[in-house]
Amino acid sequence: MSEYVEILTMWAAVTLFAASAVLFTVGLVFQRPALIAAGMWVAALGLVPHAVAIGGRWVRVDHGPYLGFYEVVSSYAFMTVAALLLITRRFSGLRVVGVVVMPISFLLLGGAMLAPKAGLEITSQLASWWLTVHVAFAKLSYGAFVAAMALGLVYLYSDRLKGRLAQLAERFPSAEALEEMTFRFVAVGFIFLGIMIAAGAIWANEAWGRYWAWDPIETWSLISWLVYAAVLHARLTLGWRGRRFAWATVAALPIVLFALIGVPLVYNSIHGAYLTGY
């Protein structure tokens, strides 16, 4: 796939994500469940050109979507929408989560489209099997934490839906089931984040001869892990349930987002190349 076709395909995904975000928002504001359902379908439709563009680029530049702001942020947008589709496939009543997820995905992908799109080559430092493990688990943990946050929001606001949207809320899983699902996504994300950090440490030792150097992005990954450790402790030992646990999952997500996307832009870090180029 040529770069021109890739960019056109990616813009098609941006447009569909934007349309989906509008449908979700209008559906929620004007209490039209049909628009929310339509938003879901448009999001799924947007994922098709997005997957094609990512796949085409993968073949063309000969590496996965993990080098440069455009690739990295675009792939996080993909993971976000994919997580939404997976959850709502199992629990169709949770479609309303899209009102949060789709604007975020649209902004992520739209932001990615503004970044330089030249393919960065794999350097000798990056040529490692551990890169694949490290990046794969970073994206999986991010997807799990976004899903937990979205479920936390549903838990918090499901009893506040009114009018026709209240009918939608009737199809939500029970509060206990929502809470258990949120807990499981946090737990899985916590495990994945731990594997991501461990794989990064092993890779750093192979590439540079040190497993930990308090680089800003290493540090913020550790902070994310500690914050979710605190969230899990709060639930399992302090018995945080219901709204408190839901709020904790919502409040923890910005730290992960900052670690994955914000830190390379704010700090001067050897890790920065993966977002800002060499």
Added chain:
Amino acid sequence: MKFVLRLARSPRVAISLILAVGIYVGVVTAVPQAAVSPEEHALWVASGGPLVGILTALGLDRAHTNPLFLLLGLLLCFSTAVCSWDRTRLAMRLGQRRGQVSDGLVRRIEHVDAVALVDGDSSRAEEVVAAAASSLGMKLRSGRSLRYAERGAWGLFGSPVFHWSIVALVLVTGLGQSMRWEGLIGVPQGATVQESASAYARLDSGPLALSHTEWGLRVTGVDEDKRIGDVEYGVVPTIAIVSGNTVLAQAEVYPNNPLRAGPLLIHLSDYGLSVGVEVLDAQGVSQGESNHIVDFDESSPSGTTASAFDVVEDGSMLARVSVEVAARDARGTLPRLRPPSPRVLMVVDKVDGSSTAHTLSVGDSVPLANGWELRVTGVEYYARLSVVRDWSVVWIYFLLAVSTMALTLALLVPYRAVWFRLGPHGASTAIHVVVVRHRRDELFGDAVTQALVDAGAIRVDPCHGEELTTEGEVS
């Protein structure tokens, strides 16, 4: 002591310590760290901003060896150890209790969670219990009057093992850091350098650093254009580690392909050029050969530093000689790649104060004093090697793997058990259900109820903890 232990096992204290460590390491990322980025730190200190004095006085520019950070880490480690001990005891107690299906247990069961009615005698009820347990993925054991179903028995030990492995990880990392040393050593192509403290251009050692090996490090060859697939590695040396005449290990060294030999881990930090020289006396007899690496100054790693050495005859200095490869570019930077026909710029400062500069080819000589001369024997590469001795790395990997597996068990395969007590209830059979929740899970009780209904119970009434009498009836 009891107060300290009570404090250490408090979940609130544990969570506060976790967050305190997180906040501390987060805040100090805003302060340039001397150990993380020395150049940035030096510039920051030189800037003399209003906060520099305060932050350096507080030691926040050396945040990860700051006593406050070490204290927080130790407190968190102690709290985790105390929690680990408690979790181990709890897991062992639950582990010992699990599977006990004696009649005596009935007296210890204080509450039932549900009563299911099965149309038929006890054999029909047994079928229903077996089917329900099977659908829940639980293993069923039978006593005389009790049936016991469980799953995830390994999960009981997930949390204790995870917490112990985190404690071990912190201790091993701390001990490893204090016994570790890491240094940069330059080895010219064809030469052997003995691995000892004095051979390092830069050496960072912990307070309990282990001894050096005294092994020889040799660059046996250099590939100037290493490629694997589409990836360019550039100049890649082949390094051999020798002990006496024995080669202990030998391999090309490039990123993600370090050389390991015994306790040593060797990476290529950089490379450059070296100049080989030979001192000849007035009779033309060789008085010694040496290789001089160019640009090994850590304070100026920009490729501009010549190498200087003294030539001495019977304890008297003949001259101080500076050599570099004569091919500086417009910015004054020394060449990275060996020129096809290398020429050497040699500046000789004699003891009489005179100074002469010479541009020489390989094989050319320059006069020193008393008829002695210095001959250029070659221009080759040198490898700047990062050598680390750290026994803890392999244990850190091991503990990371153990903690990940244990965490997965603890969070995703939690221990679940159900007791079923069967008893007559008119023409039907009643099944009293007691759900054991190691970690509170509201949904599991519902799942048990649903499994009994699916298995054929005609009615299941949740009891929400009504008392069970020794006769097995719900009061």
